[in-house]
Amino acid sequence: MTMPDKQQTAMALEDLLELMARLRGPDGCPWDKAQSFESIVPHTLEEAYEVAETIEQQQWQALPGELGDLLFQVVFYCQLGAEQGQFNFASVATQLVTKLKQRHPHIYGDSRLTTPDSRNAEQALSQWEALKTQEREKRQQYSLMDDIPLALPALTRANKIQKRAASVGFDWQILAPVVAKVHEEIEEVMAEVEQTEVDSQRVLDEMGDLLFATVNLARHLKVNPEQALRHANRKFSERFRSVETQVAQSQRGFDEHSLDELEAYWVRAKQE
Numbered sequence: 001m002t003m004p005d006k007q008q009t010a011m012a013l014e015d016l017l018e019l020m021a022r023l024r025g026p027d028g029c030p031w032d033k034a035q036s037f038e039s040i041v042p043h044t045l046e047e048a049y050e051v052a053e054t055i056e057q058q059q060w061q062a063l064p065g066e067l068g069d070l071l072f073q074v075v076f077y078c079q080l081g082a083e084q085g086q087f088n089f090a091s092v093a094t095q096l097v098t099k100l101k102q103r104h105p106h107i108y109g110d111s112r113l114t115t116p117d118s119r120n121a122e123q124a125l126s127q128w129e130a131l132k133t134q135e136r137e138k139r140q141q142y143s144l145m146d147d148i149p150l151a152l153p154a155l156t157r158a159n160k161i162q163k164r165a166a167s168v169g170f171d172w173q174i175l176a177p178v179v180a181k182v183h184e185e186i187e188e189v190m191a192e193v194e195q196t197e198v199d200s201q202r203v204l205d206e207m208g209d210l211l212f213a214t215v216n217l218a219r220h221l222k223v224n225p226e227q228a229l230r231h232a233n234r235k236f237s238e239r240f241r242s243v244e245t246q247v248a249q250s251q252r253g254f255d256e257h258s259l260d261e262l263e264a265y266w267v268r269a270k271q272e
Helices: 006-023 037-056 063-083 089-102 118-138 154-166 176-193 200-220 225-249 259-271
Strands: none
Touching (some): 037 063, 037 225, 063 089, 154 200, 154 225
C-alpha cells in the first residue's frame, strides 16, 4: 500500500465530514441524531481502550479499523460543536497545530536540539512540561494538579500526578526508597487488618496508599501501570480458562476439587 498524497487525504477527510453531517441531518440516522456531547463520552473511552488493546496484542491489520472508530468520535464531537456554533473540525485541527508548534520550539523556534540521543529526548520532554506550566499560569491554574482529569482511570491518574510532582523535583532519585515505601505500605495494610476491630475505611485508605506506592515503583521502572495491569488481567484470564478446561476434562465441578488440585491445574496452565 502506497502512502496517500495530500489530495487523497483531503478527499477522504471531506468524505468523512460529509458523512457525519448527513448522519446528523434531517434524513439521517435516528441514533446519531439523538446523541449529545455527554452521551458519546462512554463510546469514546471504549474506542480508545480498543485501540490500546489492539496495539498491545499487535493486531496490526485490525488497527486501522480501530483507529477509524476513534477518529469517528472526534469527528462526532466536531459536528456537534459546528451545529452549536462553537467550533468545527478545522478550528480543532488549527488549534492543535498551533499548540504543537508552540510546544516544539526546538523544531519551530530558536531552541535547536541537534542530536537525536536520549538525553535530548529528555530535554525535549522537560521543555514540553515547562511550556505546559506556562500555559497553566496564563489560565491562572497555579497548581500542577489543576488540569489532571478526574475521569482518568485511577492508575493512569496516579501515574500522571506523580510525573507532575517529579517535574519540579519532588521525587526520589534512586530506586531503594521507592521499594522501601511499597514494603512500608504493605505493613500498614496488614497492621489495619490485624486489628481486633477492623475499620474498613482505614483499610481502604491504606490499600490506596499501597496502590499509589506501587504505581510509583512502576513509574521509576519506566513501566506504564495501566498497561502492566491490563497485561496481568489478560494473562490471568487465559490461564484461568485453561484451569476451567482441565476441570471440565476431569468431569468434576470446581467444588469437587481441593485447592491443591486447582493449584496443580494452574501450574500446568503456566507451563503451557
